[in-house]
Amino acid sequence: MKFYHPSRRLLIIAGVVIICIIVWQMLEALHKPPSHVAAETPVTVGNVQRADIPLQLDALGTVTPRATVTVRTQVNGTLEAVLVKEGRRVKAGEVIARIDSRALRAQWLEAQGTLEHDEALLANTRADLTRYERLIDAGAISRQTLDTQRATLRQYQGTVKADQGSVANLRVLVGYCDIVAPMDGTIGLLSTDAGNYVTTSDTMGIATITSDSPTTVVYALPEDRMGDVVDAFHDKGALPVDIFARDKRTVLDHATLAAIDNQADTTTGTVKLKASAPNREGRLFPNRFVNVRMTVGTLHDALTVPTVAVQHGASGDFVVTLSAADAKRGAGKVALRRVTAGVAYHDATVIEQSNLKAGDVIVLDGADKLDDGSAVKIVGH
Structure with a gap:
């Protein structure tokens, strides 16, 4: 019976294992896809x-109303009533508040009485002058008396004119007791309430009215882009300007270029422009920051x-x-x-x-x- 040395047996086992590994690697290589496919x-x-x-220019802008008016009283007195609600649109000439006018109406009535009194004196003086002029020819009165009567007539004429001025002034002051909107716009929050005593020296006024429909948007563009803007503005007139919210997606309004400033800002190297927007829906609040996109032309093909x-x-x-x-x-x-x-x-x-x-x-x-x-x-x- 033939026996193998233990070391030789180990060598045979190791050889079999190595052959199995080589065969396994060859089989893996045959089934593996090409390397260029795996790298795609x-x-x-x-x-x-x-x-x-479209050739468009983007900028940041600020909503700037065409006009802003602080409504102040023009007479001193107690604020009797506020006739409009805050944030409401008002029309030019609409009464928005009322001052207690009783004292001024009494003065007006007194001035009218003084005027009527002096008008009566003037009428009597004029009638006397007419009689004196007839009597002077008959020698019934002296020339000095006639001249004095004429001077008296002019004196009463001046007095009546002064009275008429007082009546007209008080009529205006009574009219000021009805505080009216000076323009169409939106009234802001009230600075005072009914019942307070207001004076002509109040700097805060009663409320502020802004003309926000239409309104304007002021924005700035780099001065090196102004050549295209000026050429397009002269050729086409009002250039289209789209107003966006901060997300640059929500369109707030469609405007047109209205004016270009006459000088560049040396600190920023930009030129200011103003666009006019109808703002019919009232989404362009004064001082609101917006994104502006202006179309100055078209790049064809x-x-x-x-x-x-x-x-x-x-x-x-x-x-x-x-x-x-x-x-x-x-x-x-x-x-x-x-x-x-x-x-x-x-x-x-x-x-x-x-x-x-x-x-x-x-x-x-x-x-x-x-x-x-x-x-x-x-x-x-």
Whole structure:
């Protein structure tokens, strides 16, 4: 009977194990997919297009009413009543508050009585003068008496005029007791309530009225963009201006450019502009901060790409392209192309300088993970 040495038996077992490992690795290699397939990055693609793009300028603006008036009393007295509600729209000439006018009406009545008294004296003096003028020819009175009567007549005429002025002044003061809105607008919160004594020296007034429909929006643009604005303003007149909320999505109103300031601000390098907005719904509150987008023209037949396709690198902007053949096949290797991005409109960005042409396939989602020559696979294609 033949026996194996223990060390030789171990060598045989080790050899069998090594052969099994080699066979297993060979089988794994046969079933493993090619390495280039595993390295493919899933992407979505779009196309370079030509389109007409509005040339728009964005800015921050402030709602500025055309006029703001602080309503003050023009006579001293007790505020008898407030006839409008806070925050309500009022019309020019509408009575919004009333001052107690009893004392002024009494003075007015007294002045009218004085006027009537002096008018009676004037009428009597005029009648006497007429009689004196007839008597002077008969020698019944002296020339001095006639001259004195004429002077007395002028004196009473002056007195009557003074009385008429007093009556007219008191009539105006009584009219001031009805405080009226000087213009159409919206009345703000009251500064005082009925029952308080108000004077002409009160700086706070009774309330503030703003003419908010229509209203204006003041905003500033960089001075190096003003050339396009001025040219367009002279050629087209009122340029369209859209007013947005802070989210830049909610449209508050549609306005038109009304005026351009006559000088630039040297501290900011900007020029102020004013747009007029109808504000029929009253959403443009005075002093509210808004976003402004003004259209100064149209870029016709501009080369555009979806904004998400534009990538930003240390060497500038670029897009990732795929050949038409690879795009048709659904997979391939990409190439990076340098571009100069221009204005953006909605989801499209204008390409000012590049070697792209309309119809070229570009990578959208997933472009930020790719390098020049990376393998990709189109999904959702």
